[in-house]
Amino acid sequence: MSRFLRSAAAPPPADPTxxxxxxxxxxxxxALAYxxxxxxxxxxxxxxxDVLLDLRxxxxxxxxxAL
Structure with a gap:
């Protein structure tokens, strides 16, 4: 069977966190780029x-x- 006809595995459900x-x-x-x-x-x-440096x-x- 051709590899193009195989169905791709469904991606695992995304972890909301x-x-x-x-x-x-x-x-x-x-924000940092801005x-x-x-x-x-x-x-x-x-x-x-000064304000932008404080914000950064x-x-x-x-x-x-360090571990």
């Missing part, structure tokens, strides 16, 4: 730069302890 974590990670990456663009655009404006530090994920 994993899906939510992936969505949050993608949004966090988008902050980085703002930092690049406002290099001379120290007031805006808040958005940075916590460091995991």
């Amino acid at each position: 994993a899906v939510r974590l992936a969505q949050l990670t993608a949004r966090q990456d988008q 902050v980085d663009r703002g930092l690049a655009a406002n290099r001379g404006n120290t007031a805006v730069t 530090n808040l958005l940075r994920p916590p460091e995991r302890p």
Whole structure:
């Protein structure tokens, strides 16, 4: 039988927690990219730069302890 005629196995059901974590990670990456663009655009404006640096530090994920 041809391998093209075989039905593909159904993907396993998605874990809702994993899906939510992936969505949050993608949004966090988008937010960090937006902050980085703002930092690049406002290099001379120290007031805006300070706020964006604080925001970037808040958005940075916590460091995991070494095992």
